[in-house]
Structure formats: C-alpha cells, structure tokens
Amino acid sequence: MSSWLxxxxxxxxxxxxxxxxxxxxxxxxxxxxxxxxxxxxxxDEARAAVPCLVAEIAEYLDSGRGQTRLAFARWCREHGR
Ligand SMILES: [Zn+2]
Incomplete structure (x- = not known):
C-alpha cells in the first residue's frame, strides 16, 4: 500500500x-x-502525579500511622514511593 494512503x-x-x-x-x-x-x-506527567502523592501522604499522616520514621519508610515501600 502506498504510504500516502x-x-x-x-x-x-x-x-x-x-x-x-x-x-x-x-x-x-x-x-x-x-x-x-x-x-x-x-x-506534565510528573506535575500531574504530585497532587496525588501529596494527598496520599496527607491521608497517611492523618491516619496516625505516621508516628515514626520507620513506619513512614515502611509505608513508602508498601506504596512504591
Ligand atoms: Zn514521537
């Protein structure tokens, strides 16, 4: 097939x-x-991902599980951060 088609x-x-x-x-x-x-x-994709990440971290800190650095590091690993 001709490319122009x-x-x-x-x-x-x-x-x-x-x-x-x-x-x-x-x-x-x-x-x-x-x-x-x-x-x-x-x-653009990186900018689009930032609000999502911020919301996840805020939710985590509000949950009361962000008490220790170890717990936070574990959470980051679980969430692929
Ligand atoms: Zn291209």
Missing amino acids: WYAFGARPCPHCGADVPVGQLLEGEHECDPGTIEDRQA
Missing part, C-alpha cells in the same frame, strides 16, 4: 512523545520524536 487515516498521538503524528508515519517508523516534546510530556 495512510495519511487518509489522520493523525494519532505518538506513544513515546505524545505529538500528533500522521498514522502513516507511525506505522512506517518515519516519525522521529522531538527530545523537547518528550521532556515536556514527562514534566
């Missing part, structure tokens, strides 16, 4: 950098991720 399917987000890329480029491996775009995406 794939362009009829429109664009999809690149799974690596999130940029909108014509489907033809994705399927044929012609898309090269822009390092800056990848960094922007990772920064």
